[in-house]
Amino acid sequence: MKPRIGIIPGDPGGIGPELIAKLLSDPEVAEKADILLIGDRHLFELGQRQAGQDIEMTDCNARQDEWASLSGFALHHRDTITPEEVRLAEVTYANGHSALDNLNCALEMARDGVIDAITFGPFNKAALIEAGLGHEDELHYMAEFLGVETYISELNTLNGIWTSRVSSHIALKDVSSFITEHRITEAVHLIDRTLRRSGLARPRLSVAALNPHAGDNGNFGMEEIEVINPTVETLRQKQVNVDGPWPSDTVFLKAKAGDVDGIITMYHDQGQIALKLMGFDRGVTVQGGIPFPVTTPAHGTAFDIAGQGTADVGATRAAFDIACDMVSHWEAVA
Numbered sequence: 001m002k003p004r005i006g007i008i009p010g011d012p013g014g015i016g017p018e019l020i021a022k023l024l025s026d027p028e029v030a031e032k033a034d035i036l037l038i039g040d041r042h043l044f045e046l047g048q049r050q051a052g053q054d055i056e057m058t059d060c061n062a063r064q065d066e067w068a069s070l071s072g073f074a075l076h077h078r079d080t081i082t083p084e085e086v087r088l089a090e091v092t093y094a095n096g097h098s099a100l101d102n103l104n105c106a107l108e109m110a111r112d113g114v115i116d117a118i119t120f121g122p123f124n125k126a127a128l129i130e131a132g133l134g135h136e137d138e139l140h141y142m143a144e145f146l147g148v149e150t151y152i153s154e155l156n157t158l159n160g161i162w163t164s165r166v167s168s169h170i171a172l173k174d175v176s177s178f179i180t181e182h183r184i185t186e187a188v189h190l191i192d193r194t195l196r197r198s199g200l201a202r203p204r205l206s207v208a209a210l211n212p213h214a215g216d217n218g219n220f221g222m223e224e225i226e227v228i229n230p231t232v233e234t235l236r237q238k239q240v241n242v243d244g245p246w247p248s249d250t251v252f253l254k255a256k257a258g259d260v261d262g263i264i265t266m267y268h269d270q271g272q273i274a275l276k277l278m279g280f281d282r283g284v285t286v287q288g289g290i291p292f293p294v295t296t297p298a299h300g301t302a303f304d305i306a307g308q309g310t311a312d313v314g315a316t317r318a319a320f321d322i323a324c325d326m327v328s329h330w331e332a333v334a
Helices: 016-024 027-032 041-051 093-111 125-130 138-146 172-178 181-197 223-237 248-256 268-279 314-329
Strands: 004-008 034-039 057-059 073-077 117-120 153-158 161-165 205-208 242-246 262-265 284-288 294-297
Touching: 004 093, 004 314, 016 027, 016 041, 016 314, 027 314, 034 041, 034 093, 041 057, 041 073, 093 117, 093 125, 093 138, 117 314, 125 138, 138 284, 153 181, 153 268, 161 181, 161 248, 161 268, 181 205, 181 223, 181 262, 181 284, 181 314, 205 223, 205 248, 223 242, 242 248, 248 262, 248 268, 262 268, 284 314, 294 314
Parallel strands: 004 034, 004 117, 034 073, 057 073, 117 294, 161 262, 205 242, 205 262
Antiparallel strands: 153 161, 153 284, 284 294
């Protein structure tokens, strides 16, 4: 059976609707998965106008209908925002409410088995917060919505290189307090499990150091000696294929050379800067720790080009492909 992928447009004021239209215009996409569009019909039509595409959509009630057998793309139509309320390239309550409301619906459908995975157009965090997100990011919102209490972290991937984070959306001054054996262990296990669910039988993992030159034997900090290295050694004794800690200015050279599949970073920008320099328009974010695959392009809403029809669909296509691959391997990996 094909994976069943739910797709939502993201923030109406960004490039999400355009990207979804460009994604759906590729005939290989419909061959790879059964796709359920979740959201306002006029948002998907807006994206088609922006992208210069004309895509057949058939309205349905996905909870009652055999939506995968409908002609064109099945559309679970919702009314989250009026066409007049859509503001391109603006942070508004209406835009954020629409994105959040459609996300809620997609999460419920994935939780209830109507779809296997979610791919969403980019969100704008400021708009989500204005609409009542109530969390530092959408991942933590999803976790509370679904009742997830285990370790969660955004994972980022580009051209086969993956990263997880020991800490994420916190102030840099607070990072060192997050560098614990428990959090490092959870971050390693999360990326290891996610990569195996993406099709790698035994991922090769490296842990990045926190301090310059991996602490230089304690001259630039003790976290490597006291916490990171002992944790890595414990994991290796448990047969996890991981090494490190490596200085963060060299560990990505190993990955770029193809010697590493996944890197565990200590804080947000340690991994994000490297991946975005290697390919800003192709990176994907995977919501790690959620009980089904949830993926999105990593580049954001791109308000500067919203509505112009020039958005690059590469990262959205990669996000869709990763969701499909993860569905195929999900049940085989504990």
